[in-house]
Amino acid sequence: MDLGLKGRNAIVCASSRGLGRACANSLVKEGCNVVINGRDSASLLATQEALSALGGGEVKAVCADINTAEGRQALLNACAEPDILVNNNAGPPPGNYSQWDEAAWLSALQANMLVPVLLIQAVVDGMRSRRFGRIVNITSAMVKSPHPAMGLSTSARSALTAFSKGLSKEVARDNVSINNMLPERFDTDRQEQMAQLAMSIQGITRDEARAQMAATIAANRLGQPNEFGDACAFLCSAQAGYISGQNLQLDGGSYDGLI
Numbered sequence: 001m002d003l004g005l006k007g008r009n010a011i012v013c014a015s016s017r018g019l020g021r022a023c024a025n026s027l028v029k030e031g032c033n034v035v036i037n038g039r040d041s042a043s044l045l046a047t048q049e050a051l052s053a054l055g056g057g058e059v060k061a062v063c064a065d066i067n068t069a070e071g072r073q074a075l076l077n078a079c080a081e082p083d084i085l086v087n088n089n090a091g092p093p094p095g096n097y098s099q100w101d102e103a104a105w106l107s108a109l110q111a112n113m114l115v116p117v118l119l120i121q122a123v124v125d126g127m128r129s130r131r132f133g134r135i136v137n138i139t140s141a142m143v144k145s146p147h148p149a150m151g152l153s154t155s156a157r158s159a160l161t162a163f164s165k166g167l168s169k170e171v172a173r174d175n176v177s178i179n180n181m182l183p184e185r186f187d188t189d190r191q192e193q194m195a196q197l198a199m200s201i202q203g204i205t206r207d208e209a210r211a212q213m214a215a216t217i218a219a220n221r222l223g224q225p226n227e228f229g230d231a232c233a234f235l236c237s238a239q240a241g242y243i244s245g246q247n248l249q250l251d252g253g254s255y256d257g258l259i
Contacts, residue, residue: 004238006031007057008132010084011075013037013066013119016044018188019138020088022229027084028056030233035060035079067111072119081130082123084236087116087160088138092152100152112156117163120178124171133176134236137164141184141251161247168245177244179235184251185213186223219252 005027012024016038024036028051036051038044041063048061062078064071066089092108116137127133139157146154161180168178185191191213198209214221228250234240235248249255 003030008032008083009079010034011079011082012086014088016047019228022225023086023232026229026233028054031057033057037062039065066115083132084134085123086136094149108152108156113159116160127176128174131175135178136235137180139180139182141182165245172244175241180247182247182249185217217252218254
C-alpha cells in the first residue's frame, strides 16, 4: 500500500533510538523527509547514517534537548513546515507516591505533557492552513491501565491525552489528525535494561528474564520496534485522515478492558 507520504516533512522527537527511531525508520522508508532528534550526538549521527542508507526521504539530525525552548526551536528551524509531528520523550522513573515531591511532579509534567503540547501549538496552525497534518503522541499503555509505581508518567501523559482529544475535534475539519500510541513492552534498550535488572536481583539468566517479561504479554512475546513504527506510519498516512482523537493500544492483546 502506498501511504501517500512521499515528500512529506516530519519531525520525530527523541528518535535516535527506541520507539522514536522505529517511527522515523518507517517514515523514511515511505519517502518522508524526517528530522530526527536526540541529546547524544554520537548515537544521533549513527542513526542518521543508518536511516539515510534506506534510500528513502532525506534525514536531518538535530542534537537538542526538547525540554528546553532552545531545543524545541532548533527542531522547528530544521523543519519549518512539518506535515507530521511525532511527539516522544523520556518518561520519569518509577517510584512510590511518598517519594514524589513538587519538583518531581513539575519535571514529569514538563517533559511528558507541556513539551508535546508546546510543539503541537507551534505546528498545528500551519498544518491547518496547508490542509494536511498528522500528529502522533507516543504515550504509554498505562494511560488506560494505571500502575501506582508509574504515577508520574501516567498522570502527565493522561493530561496530554485529554488536551489532544479536545483539540482533535477542532482541527479534524482541516484534515489534521491527532492520535496517541500506547505501547507495552517493545524489544528496545529499555527492556534490555529491565532484563539486566531482573538478572541481578533474581540471579537468573537473560533468557529467563526475557521469558518473564514476555509472559506478562498476552501474545507471549515482546513487540518488535518495526511493528510500532509501521503502525505510526499508517496513522500518518493519507488514508488515516478519518482516524483522530484515538488511543491505539500496542500491547500484544494484553489490555483487559472493553474500551
